Amino acid sequence: MDPFYRVLTINCPNCGIHLVRVAQTAHLDFAVCPSCMAAGVYEEVVGDPARLTARYALPEAVKEFVSRLDRQ
Numbered sequence: 565m566d567p568f569y570r571v572l573t574i575n576c577p578n579c580g581i582h583l584v585r586v587a588q589t590a591h592l593d594f595a596v597c598p599s600c601m602a603a604g605v606y607e608e609v610v611g612d613p614a615r616l617t618a619r620y621a622l623p624e625a626v627k628e629f630v631s632r633l634d635r636q
Contacts, residue, residue, distance in 0.1 A: 566629055577613050578602050584633060586626055594622060596630045 568587040576583055576597035583595045585606050593606035595616065603620035622630075 567626070569629070569633070572610075574610065574613055576600060576602055576616065578616070578618070583609070583613075583616075584630060586630065588623060588626055594620075594626060596622065596626070598630050598633050601627065601630065 570585045572583045572585055572595065574583045574595070575581065576599065579597060579600045581597055581599040584598055585593055585595055587593045594603050595606045595609035596603040597616065600618070601622075602616040602618050603622050604615045604617055608615045
């Protein structure tokens, strides 16, 4: 089963694409750019999009899921 996700109105400061919120667990959501894969903890990124990190250590399942979204 795919995780819950929602397209956000916040744009990636690196490439300008809308970020995606991905719920990994009941206690941790990520904000991810489906284009450049910059990511961060959702609550931190909402407050400051500059907190996105190019090489954020996302779980492999989340990376694969977001990659599939980008290809749709």
